[in-house]
Amino acid sequence: MSASIDASDEVLSGEAVAIDVQPVGFLLRAVGAIIDMLLGFLLFILWIFVRIWLFDIGILDEATDRIAMVVALVVSFVVVPIAMEVALKGRSLGKLAVGGRIVRVDGGAAGFRHAFIRALLGALEIYMTLGGIAVLAGAFNARSQRLGDMVAGTYSQRVRTPKLVPHAPVLPPxxxxxxxxxxxxxxxDRLARRISQFLQTAPRLAPGARVRVAQELLSEAAPFVSPMPPVSAEEVLVGITVLRRERERRALQNADRRAEKLTGRRIGV
Structure with a gap:
């Protein structure tokens, strides 16, 4: 069954499970990159003022100034981005602003190697071309990956997605x-989880998809239910969930009472 997308831009699988790992959109990635670029240029401009002061007090001369300039470029545009991304676990100032995080394409956490590759290629595709190569690369792939992401095997994942609010179903009258x-x-267990997830996300589904998924889940649950009430499939799923929850709660309470009695007898002995 194909995935559905609701008004809040959450991706729902055919089993009505919300997939909370959406990539950051192209425009938001561009905004985040601009913020990170400004940070790099500000650091380099700060070095320019420091350089003037060092010249005035006689610490720098023509030979050492060239070396210091190269070091300042590397620190501002390579070392600082790597350090921030590693220290903030895939985040940077720009990514914090737009709600993104760099992760591996398999969803795992990115590490130093990924940050190193991204920063090295970022110096070329972002700073040396003022983002031209990054824009061309990101505009033509679904995850808005720039060249550094493609080589490192990463992408920018959204971390500010709406969270599903769990709620306890109530038995329909x-x-x-x-x-x-x-x-x-x-x-x-798998069927019970799918039913629970469906009931949580059902209000977000299109009406047709909501009825279809409910009917498919009920057809799987039917062998475990007797008798089958003459109501809608979704109401039956709610009823099944409420009954199973209440019975499991009572079973846990009975187990606790038995454990208390057993403990009391042992103490009495």
Whole structure:
């Protein structure tokens, strides 16, 4: 089943599971890159003022000035970006501003090697071409990866996505009588998780997809439910979830009481 995208731009899988690993869009990446570029240029300009002062007090001469200039360029545009990305675990000033984080293409955390490759190529595609190569590369791939990302195997992941608010389902009034006689067996763990995830994300689904996914989940859960009430598939899923939750809660309470009695007997002995 194909994925659906709702109004809040969250990607939902065919099992109605929210995928919270969206890449940062091209425009936001550009804004973040501009912020990081400005930081690098500000550091280099700061060095220019320091250089003038060092000339005035006689510490720098023509020979050492050339070496210091190269060192300042490397520090401002390579070392500082690497240090920030490693220290902030894939973040930088620009990425903090736009809500992004550099991760591996498999979703794992990026490390020093990734930051080193990105910074080296960033000096070429961002600073030496004023972002020209990065713009061309990022505009033509789905994850807005620049050249450094493609070589390092990384991309910028959104970390400011709306979080799903978990809620406890309530038994519909139409199922009050059914709940007194219903026999709901233990569901397979994977099916129970899918039903729970669907109920949390159902309000975000398009009506047609909502009905279709509910019906598919109910068809899988039907062998574990008797009798089947004459209500909508989503209401039945809510009823199943509420009954299983209440029965598991009572089972845990009974287990706690048995443990307390056993402990009390041992103390009495």
């Amino acid at each position: 139409s199922l009050a009588g059914w709940a007194q006689v219903a026999d709901v067996a233990r569901l397979p």
